[in-house]
Amino acid sequence: MSEQHQPANDLRLRAVVPATPKIVYEALTDPAALRVWLAEHAEVDLPGTYRFWGRFTPDGGAPHQRVLHVDERTLRFAWTVDGVETTVGFELAEDEDGTLVTLIQSDLPSFEDVLADTAGARGALQTFWTLAIANLADYLAGRELTSKCDFTSPELHASVVIDATPDQVFDSMTQSDQFHRWFGANVDIEPYVGGRFAMGGFELDPGGATFVEFEPGRKATLRFADGFTSGWELEGSDGKTRLTLVQSGFDPANPPYPGWAGWLGGIAALRRYHEQPGWRSIWREISAPGVPEGMLAID
Template identity: 70%
Template sequence: MTEPQMTQPDLRIRAALPAPLKTVHEALTDPAALRVWLTEHAHVDLPGGTYQFWGPTTPDGAEPHQRLLHADEHTIRFAWTVGGVETTAQFDLAEDEDGTLVTLSQTDLPSFQEVISDTAGARGAIQTFWTLAIANLADYLDGRDLTPRCDFTSAELHASVVIDAAPDAVFDSMTQPEQIRQWVGAHVDVEPYVGGRFAMGGFELDQAGARFLEFEPGRGAVLRWADGMTETWELEGSEGKTRLTVTHSGFDTTNPPYPGWAGWLSGLAGLRRHLERPGARSIWRGLEVAGLPAGMMADDQV
């Protein structure tokens, strides 16, 4: 099944995944694999039939909204209606020195400004949905534990991960700008003390930022964002490992901040890989988002 090529996408994500192209293609097209790393439900019949996925951890995922447009050994393209708007998404696969280069592109998505102004609806969570999904795909292919997914039907934004590193190392990686840049791939400015600021993109781009209400090295921290949302980090060490629990609260529970929460979960996947694979290159090779402010991303990390 073949239909015309995509128009100019609003989102393009590139990642190098640790497996041969054929293995990555199987992970993208095997329903059993999709139900592990992507979402709860999947129905795939290629090359000419069906490519669908849905469930609580898919935006607007109460039922399947995808329609297959094209599939071969290097490309999967499908229409995906999200929040009543039909978009086009495409996976492209190419051989890479680190395994397989995966490029995810998608059209008809809101701009970065629309997402952060909370006017984008379900489509606003697509970018962070895909970054988390691709991070989990990388760990699935690598035989590693996966990071919890975002439940788009729940107002409880709470997740725990176990990291094979001591609490002090985890805390430093979350509060030292140079380390954050390595696992987030973005510029972040931090004033590491009670009352200090934490700004994604740096103080110039995010002048208000968040402020630390609590700051206990090796144990945890509490941040309050300008809109009143509170973020809590709790670190508990045992046998050289750390259970990190992150909770978001203080938001409008009728409209949870899913884009930011899915982004944090994606970041946790990067934090785990950064600490458990010291010296390993980031999987990310590029991120293009319509309206993303210049200078926000760390170009040497994506």
Template identity: 60%
Template sequence: MSDPMIVRACVAAPLKKVHEALTDPAALRVWLAEHAEVDPPDRYEFWGRYTPEGSAPHQRLLHLDERTVRFAWDLDGERTTTEFSLEEDGPDATIVSVSQTHFSFEEALAESSVRGVLMTYWCLALANLAEYIDGRPLTPKVDFTAPDLRASVLISATPQAVFESLVDSEAVTRWFGYPVEIDPVVGGRVAMGDGDGDGAKILELEPGAKLTIDWGSPGVSTWELADSDGKTRLTMIQSGFDGTRPPYASWAGSLSGLSELRRYHEIPNWAPIWRHSPTGAV
């Protein structure tokens, strides 16, 4: 088996408060899942629309202490293991790490197994944990029962400011947490990292109002912006894919990026929540 995937984020709260959010069923029902139950020593369950294979709970608690929550999770016929671990980052911040076995980038790219969604699923979950702790509105979760991939959020910034942060390479690289190069014209190229995404191109570009990018196999991403009393109502849509196999992995990644985009515009002295890990965080 390959090394576990690890995702790490900094949450602005003392370790004890973060631990409570990880173990209180009522809290889990807000930031993580539609349904959740926790009853040590063996019950740590979450399920529902926002959980992969969530028609019923498939987890079992393996270990729980003041800094660790570890549970088995049966997914697509495999017994995976997930672990939350906490470490203090000063008196008022906590680094939350999620370690997840049985994840592969190949499955994520091919959407060949539900386990392929795990990395971006946990990125979005940690983003919403940070929002929950901060008392901010949560980012929409992935509905694994629906083929309609659409989400809408309100951002405390003007449509022009938000649009610029979607097409300026330096700005996107900052809030997305991964190198992105954008040629902001219709037909312009969008590339990620060292050329990944060479085939992606801009289909529509209306300053302050709309951006559409064709990514190829994951489909087409559209951002629609509208003024809402000086703020921006941003609607994100993914389309152009096989409706019987929605690209939930890439959609979860887009939603976790949307969370950081909101923070980028709304948090004074903004800094990314993500911390370096062996497999990256977004």
């Protein structure tokens, strides 16, 4: 995996996780660890076998991985998703805050294809990996993990407890400057009923979604042009907040898994934002095929 060249259809993620390269490598290659932070099922016997599958994996009805290369800092394997063979590579490097993890996966569909819902299971690969790496970071830190995306279920529902008050959590989800910090994307938000919510900003998405419910500290619901809704409810107790997210209004035979996995990865970041002293995003780079310039913004 070269630092000099990245093909246009490759996904590239770089994140710093809180452990030494040796410990991170163990988490990447221990099947018991993989069954915690990555997948429902995993089998590893390197250098010959590296497989994961199950309901938390896109196209996960059976394992479709084949080892290409392995050494003490690198793991590379072929992964066939929806009949397309991709190449996935992990590289580990020392960092002052732990380990810099670089992941590159080839042959992803374009952002336009994902939005048009023509990408199949490959459309969820970017958000699958961002959620997985977020959970890897929390696994290494000994923190509770965020719910994985179940690619077999039409029920898009998750609940997490955040160590912050409902007002604090609500503000961080509905104030543009705060949302930008923890989610890692530019966003314009009009925080009231009838107001717009535009990932990437109003220049990229002038219509955006519309708040059809907005009760500060309690709940908010966004409705998109196609009738799809995304809502969250907050309930406080002892200075903490139970945040419940629900998405609905979609074809149950074709749930919007890419966006749902993206929200779950965002919630992992939201939890760290509120709970870690001296918070800093784990992300150093997120580069995906066809994502409009200016949408993603990592400080």
